[in-house]
Amino acid sequence: MSNDGQRANVSGEPADKLIGRLLESVQKPARYIGGEVNACAPKKNAEVRVAFCFPDVYEVGMSHVGMRILYHRVHELSYASCERVFTPWIDMADAMRGAGISLFALESRQPVRSFDIVAFTMPYEMCYTNVLEMLDLAGIPIRSSDRTSDDPIVIAGGVCAFSPEPMHAFIDAFFIGDGEDGIVDIMEAVRGAKSAGSPRADIIRALGDIPGVYVPAYVSVEYNSDGSIARHMSGGGSPARIKRRLVADLDAAYFPDKQVVPYLEIVHDRVTLELFRGCTRGCRFCQAGILYRPVRERSVRTLVDQAARLIESTGYEELSLSSLSTGDYSDLEGLGCALRETFPDGRVSYSLPSLRLDSELGDSLERDARKNSVTFAPEAGTQRLRDAINKGVTHENALRAIRDSVERGVGSVKLYCMIGLPTETAEDIEGIARLVAGLNDEARRVARALGAGKKPPKLSISVAPFVPKPFTPFQWARQDSIEETEHKIATLRRMIPPKAASLHWHDPHLSRLEACFARGDRNMADVLERAWRLGCRFDGWTEQFKYGVWMKAFEQAGIDPSQYANRERSADEQLPWDFIDIGISKEYLLNEKLRADIGETTPDCRGGCRGCGLQAQCAVRSAASFGAAGQNPASI
Amino acid sequence: MQYEAPLRSGRRGRTPRRYRGCVLVRAIIQFEKSEPLRFIGHLDLLRATQRALRRSGLPVAYSQGFNPHMLVSFASPLPVGQAGSAELADVTLRAECSEQECLAALKRALPPGLPAARVRLVDDNHPKLMAMLRTASYLIGFDSELDARPILDAAPSFMKRESIKAVRVTKSGETPCDIKPMLHELAAFPALNALRARVSFTQAQTLKPDLLIRALMEFSKAGVGQSPALSETPRYGVIRTGLFGERFGQPIPLIDC
Secondary structure (H helix, E strand, C coil), X not given: CCCCCCCCCCCCCCHHHHHHHHHCCCCCHHHHCCCCECCCCCCCCCCEEEEEEECCCHHHHCCCHHHXXXXXXXXXXXXXXXEEEECCCHHHHHHHHHHCCCCECCCCCCEHHHCCEEEEECCCHHHHHHHHHHHHHCCCCCCHHHCCCCCCEEEEECHHHHCCHHHCCCCCEXXXXXXXXXXXXXXXXXXXXXXXXXXXXHHXXXXXXXXXXXXXXXXXXXXXXXXXXXXXXXXXXXXXXXXXXXXXXXXXXXXXXXXXXXXXXXXXXXXXXXXXXCCCCCCCCCXXXXXXXXXXXXXXXHHHHHHHHHHHHHCCCXXXXXXXXXXXXXXXXXXXXXXXXXCCCCCCEEECCCCCCCCCCCCCHHHCCXXXXXXXXXXXXXXXXXXXXXXXXXXXHHHHHHHHHHHCCCCEEEEEEEECCCCCXXXXXXXXXXXXXXXXXXXXXXXXXXXXXXXXXEXXXXXXXXXXXXCCCCCCCCCCCHHHHHHXXXXXXXXXXXXXXXXXXXXHHHHHHHHHHHCCCCCHHHHHHHHHHCCCCCCCCHHHCCHHHXXXXXXXXXXXXXXXXXXXXXXXXXXXXXXEECCCCHHHHHHHHHHHHCCCCCCCHHHCCCCCCCHHHCHHHHCHHHCCCCCCHHHC | CCCCCCCCCXXXXXXXXXXXXXXXXXXXXXXXXXXXXXXXXXXXXXXXXXXXHHHHCCCECECCCCCCCECEEECCCCCCCCEEEEEEEEXXXXXXXXXXXXXXXXXXXXXXXXXXXXXXXXXXXXXXXXXXXXXXXXXXXXXXXXXXXXHHHHHHXXXXXXXXXXXXXXXXXXXXXXCHHHEEEEEEEHHHCEEEEEEEECCXXXXXXXXXXXXXXXXXXXXXXXXXXCCCCCCEEEEEEEEEEEECCEEEEHHHC
């Protein structure tokens, strides 16, 4: 872990000046300058220096709440310094390679290679090539096995770490679960080992003893004779089991009282409060809804306190009340009243980003927001399929929401649906078109009845191919082939006239790769490296995504993508992520899958515990107001 | 509050606006936009200023209407990449506070790359800064690795010319023009490897530093100085060092107009 500056570059000029010159020729140079209000001042002599990397551009990474929390969390440790790094856009990355400038941290412009820890957060699968790109730009060997004692320790967390195998060759240690406390354990361990003079390999081995940490070098995979996974074994010869970390009490958990205020307009340019983690709804396609169980709420008091500090320290005037399903917060009315009391002059506006169609908001904050567009996610076109995926919303919910939109003068309504969901038939696809037509009719009828210049809102509908995700009841399901998906999109294009709604769809090729990586095993690392070497990066950006190149990478690696995306797994198959213990039992997931097959819904677990496996940690279950106390999970 | 006699019919003489019964005042703020914030765009600067004003606790006035916004404007936007050492913002306040209080609050709230140097309070009906702007001064610093002496040497005789023909390149094409009437001062500082220039900066007439350097480069190639002419323009950086109005033909810093 050498502390050298930027190595001598082509022209022999000081790096700072060269960086300044590069910035004159690239798009959006403000992505690379740092110096924002509330950014941390680098501590030059910190015992542990962390480069916190986000594998996408500045505007995306700066909107990520997890990174915001952990950045301040680490930097507030007396012995540590934390700096931010984002993926340089293609023009900047190429210019840096041309000028011999290695990837640098925003705060100090020191090379990422000179840090002790390089920490990635991995929020979506299509950012994987950017992780390799950043390691390479930093001059760090992309494979863990090629790194030497001079290289930083590369760790990674975030939602993709729950299914870490496709990245196992590139990451020295994964962290799985809520990071607020775990990151401190990692910092302490590295600090201790560093001061004791331990070699790099020993430090990494020691990280494996921290709960929630997975060190792939010390976990081996045993295979069956047909090449399928038999089990994951730990170094000691026992089956490996990595338990995810859980922060039980969010009121007591760390949350920064400041937030970096960017100069560029970022994707979510506002103060974000996290109302709660987890979701009780149990939609069967939703990974976040399972991974972040059980529901843990912050109290109104904590939230209002955090809001006051953040608004004051940032100067923002918009507050986002975020969660997986904000309408489910147990005291939204109370929170609304308390926030209005705290910010009485009306200068603070609110956004509630994830509201369900069936949320009863009453006189809530959403009414304050003068929104010109609203988004609904019915997810499927027929009640039968909505029941099978356990989405729970009804046609009547959708009709009421559109009536409400007309009354409030909303200009446009956006609908989200998925295609290719398990048990879907042609009738369900037609159902999407019928749903659009029904909403249009209702909107026109209400607008006519109201008169007074009320116009029906413009409808737009986005369809996304279903991607089966680990740890969901649909983790065994197959994804439609590209041809099947394209056929369904063509049907929708035929059935939904442009006058009724504008139809958008997610690229089925991209969804296919998401499916490959979401459920990938160790073999996918080879594909990933080849694709990156062939020039893939920023795959999540439609115009950068090169499907043909990806297929070439699969071919070179001798791997058939359809084995990952389009194959139905059997219930007894050992899945690549089975050694990660998130506390949810596989039996529960399997049972949910069977209920989906017979179109049986599973009610919200606030109405009674469904026995997902987290009963011991779950506050929802013990809350008397939900009347769940007497129920025996086994009877459901 | 004391004012100089009006120069033009601006909005001066109109009844000051009121806001919830308060007389509005305007704070003219001189600040620096330096490295690395020269890379943020004008809209980014506007957002950063609005957020700083909110953090400052100053009684900033908002526009009336459906979507009230802060009454903030700037004398003149800077192009991305250009630094400014004496830029001016204009903020309307809905209550009296002293220039010192105002400056102290801003110094606390503005980001480190945008330090405030001075505040002047004026009546709400003071003319708009942009309307009074006549000229801007620039410091054009050449990179040290290539000696810019031939260009610096050419400056005095360049300035003595009656007219200087140059071609302005815009999106709509190339227009020949005479830049001499727009060039008010030009001085070379060999020790700094830099030029100082004051040029016209109005809606009708603006001379950009790039065009000035191009013309000067052409002129120096004709061989006026002692040193051999340069084959290519050395790299340079531009800092806008001042914005000026005018009184009796003399440049007056815009903040004092």
